[in-house]
Amino acid sequence: MAIAQTLDNILFTSINGLFKAYGQPMEEAKNGGFAIDGAWCAMVGFGGPTLSGALILTVAADLVSRTCQVSELSPRDWIGELANQLAGRVKNRLLPYGIVIQVQIPVVVRRERLAPLDGPGLPCVTMQAQNGSRVAACIDHIVHDPESVEALSRGDLEVPREGDVILF
């Protein structure tokens, strides 16, 4: 499977799993598009010998609030943490393919700073919660080692699942 398709699939399942874990099950949005006003956006850079790039996550402001389980919400901090956790999920799901990436500290901006995120020719995964509030994300990537991703296949490496407690 092509690396771009693999990343899209991983991103889709990772968004679903992350927001479900915070009480907001998602489904694929019926059509594209995302309101520019009132949303937050976080970017997480990543790098490794095979792949580098950035994960970009945009979340409607009300979803940012509803996923944070503490009262003293800092939307800027929380969207950064959501992006960090999403990048972690993607990173862990790439491990069985033999792709290792290092994830950097998230950078957060207001959505209107990144209006072209889901414009024509810029595909991204767009999902919506039950009330219609949306999440969009994409992985802008560069392949450094085309040979290794050409024959991309999933191995049997066991990676712990989110929420697992492993005592040594």
Place this chain on the structure above:
Amino acid sequence: MGKRVLVVDDSASIRQQVAAALRDGGFEILEAVDGQEALDRLQADPAIAAVLCDVNMPRMNGLELLDKLVANGRLPQLPVVMLTTEGQPALMQRAKAAGAKGWIVKPFKPPLLLATLQRITGC
């Protein structure tokens, strides 16, 4: 007053979520934003009973903190559990070898987190 747990994470939201989960179990929560601040707090407060620590943080990351705690003799006596998005077996092995007591992949489940801290602190 319950046993003191030091929560080390650069995300204030995560520190607040962890604190909310553990206060239900009677723990007293202290916070640090990175490994360096955690090290300073641990040196100043020998009564800290356990540490919950992120891996990827600015200034000093969680694995570097483990190395410092080995060097100053706090590990392996002090129970340290890593709370992180990382799932790389090699990183888990490194933490285990340094003397960490466990590894939790975010997002955490509050009842499981509380039970884990109760278990490792003997509460």
